[in-house]
Amino acid sequence: MAYVPGVALLLALVAGCSAGSDADDPDADSKPGSPTVTAAPPGKYRTLPESCRAVPRATLEDLLPGAAGLPEEQQDRVYEGTATVTYDTDRKVGCRWKSDAPDASRNLSIDFERVVSYDPAVSDDDRAREVYGRKQEAAALPTAAGVTPSETPSGSASAPAGGTPSGSPGGTSSASPSTDPSADPSGSTTGTDPDADLRPRLLDELGDAAFLDDELTRAGSTAQHRTVSVVFRTSNVIVTVQYTEQPARVTEVPDSRELQEKAQALARNLAETLSD
Template sequence: MRGWARVARSALPVALILGAVACTGDLGGDEDTGGTNPSGNTDTTVQQGRYSGLPEPCGAVRPETLAELLPDAEPEVYAGDPLATYDTGRRVGCDWRHADGSDTQRLTIDFLRVISYEPEVSDDDQAERDFETRAAEAGVTITGEESGDDGGDAADGGDEDGNADQDDPSATGGTTTDARELDGIGHVAFVEDRLTSDDAGDRRDVTLAFRNANVIVTVVYSVSTTRPDPAPDSSQAQAHAETVARQLAEGLDG
């Protein structure tokens, strides 16, 4: 019996050592773990997006700008209505609308924070892909980040990039669209100017979208009228949309 006790005592340290090895895994080995370390984390860390949150949208546009875009509106109009979203950490927006007799002005802004769910794709890269897709749907080819070409003057309705540019439809009825890339707003931007005319009147919708890192911002300024006067001015509507977009871009960087 004393002999068996000595064997048991001598085997105990060995069992403890083997148990420790089993708990910690292969010490010093080069076994392929499929791109993960023993704790389960991936070896490759993809850079997260620059922005981890979004601003309060209804306070993102300056009061004097709202007064210019929506003249003579009631104070509650300038307060704006938040857009309903499922996750305010991912998407927020605000809407302002003012009707004055035969004329109606409306401003809508939307912030979308892009998150990549592909391990090898960063949030910023995914946002770049999504933005280029949106631009393509509007008929705009994005030439590159922070392009030196300003895409032409917003007032001339020009088409230096070969994007859609049709005759004014207000005389015959129908819809025309002018879309092009813009410079100087965010990392990259484009504008789409759509004029719709029918027997009920004329409506101009200017959509300006830009991207800053992993956030895509969309500004829509709409002006409609039932008067027989000329259609809402393109240069003025685009200038208003650009003013709002620049303020939102500055707010993101602030």
């Protein structure tokens, strides 16, 4: 009988160690049915293209006609472009081209931005949608009654209706309502304004969302220059194309239709390249 307390004490110590091992188990306190946090999916794109090689030479020859008359060596330098200075080529890259001709100078730039969300609850695509939405809002595109821009930043209002571009497409230096007596009394100029389809607007069938801006400006006594910008988002990448023309003569106004068509064509080619 003298040994029974010792045996009881040994059993108690063994039981205590077993209980302590459960306390050290991180899953020991988990309750059945507790919610599991799942990280948001990453974006489709993990890298970006080499920007200065993203535009075929044939396209550059069309967009930069002033280079055609240069010696071959100078043409090569024009078409090589100049890479945008960036500190993280996995997140943002760009390239610039410029050509001068006796009648006009033209500038082309493209920028790729890969958006990454550092919030595990927010996907890269959702973060890119917010970034794109801020760009679209900043452009202040004119909106028709009842039409809402396709993407806006989370929690923000859509682009203000009736925004006026800096320059009206078609050659006039400011946007003004139509004075054509045949215009609709409600204020709509559909069918009466030949430049209606050239105004800054949302674009269809280009990436996940896209818009076009058209700006005509004059700096001092220099000739007016027009810049057409096409911005689109595809998954977590945002692409910006800017195409500018400045005629040599002060009296000339760059043609909207030509610049817009070429800028859109390039943007669509870049979108296809990204999708490959």
